[in-house]
Amino acid sequence: MRLPRLDSLTGLRFPAALLVFLYHASLGVPWIRLFESDAANDGFAKAVSQAGALGVTFFFVLSGFVLTWSAREKDTFRAFWRRRFVKIYPNYVVTWGLALITFAAVMTEPWQAVLNLFMLQVWVPDFATNFSVDPPSWSLGAEAIFYLAFPLLYLGIKKIDAAKLKFWIAGTIAAIMLTPTLTYAVIPGGGMQMPGADGTSTVQYWFAYVLPPVRLLDFALGILVARAVMSGRWRDIGTVWSTLLLAASYGVALNVEHLYAQRSVTLIPIVLVIAAFAARDAESKPTLFNNRPMVWLGEISFAFYLVHYIVLAYSRELLGDGLFSTPVGIALIAAQAVVSVLLSWALYAWVEAPVTRRFSSSRKAKAAKAAAAAAAAAAPAGRSDSSGPEDRKVAETV
Structure with a gap:
């Protein structure tokens, strides 16, 4: 059965990425401040303080959802992993090198750079290592584990009785939302503290927010919800109400304890929006x-x-450490976003798309597909066999 394209979920990926951009723009790392006005600087930082976490959680849940929607019935583990690798890793390596060349080399230890190259920075309980080289790329270290686990997770979740999916979804949501409580209870809170997060240590943050096995719950939730939607077991509240609920939950997240804001408050609305x-x-x-x-x-x-x-x-390195008036600061952020879009377009057109087209299938698979196409073209009219597996062209996400 051919499933429809998820173009809305493809389109939603950009607002989610833009939230992460705004969060990082507010940090101005390592320059800290952006605006001359304390009110503008503090207001902007406060407004987007949870935007990055919302965007990352959205991507993690969306990844599980879309990979389930696009799963191929006769796919092999090896073929799946190959497609994921050629889509993700070339972009990752290019930006890893670009980050080192432009700004990161002077603040990165060689061993940290190597860990980043192999997506292993997320396994070290050290804040500086987790977010070294190109800081947003930490999430790809988690995604790599998701992709390794997906074939087995998918097979297991496929076996769940559709009538019982709601219990699995509720249990997974509860486990994620209780992660901060468990973290504060079992992980020592001493040592280095998270900036602007009273009472949360960097090790607690690593365990609850960065560590791949913990974040695997978000990915599994996406798989479960996709199965519920596909089997007609999902109660949809609509795009308007789910979006309004997400906006309201974000307002709550700005005013609760750090880990709960990062992991718990916006989770259910994110799921509702995706579904x-x-x-x-x-x-x-x-x-x-x-x-x-x-x-x-x-x-x-x-x-x-x-x-x-x-x-x-x-x-910011080129502009120096100067502070800007509010209009100029806003214009600078907008210009940085436009430049990021243009460079992203180039990276997609010159690296991601051609590499994916060229290497996502093995030579053997391409030869078999070509042979099948030739046989279908040579078949007498009215007798062509159309029972083969169809390519589900849906929005695959990272």
């Missing part, structure tokens, strides 16, 4: 995000996610 827009796509209904410009931005969003911090850091 609601997928349902609209399944019914071929228009949304704000399944138009051509938004789909294009969504397609380059992975490159944008990896490129944007490099643009932010290098541009």
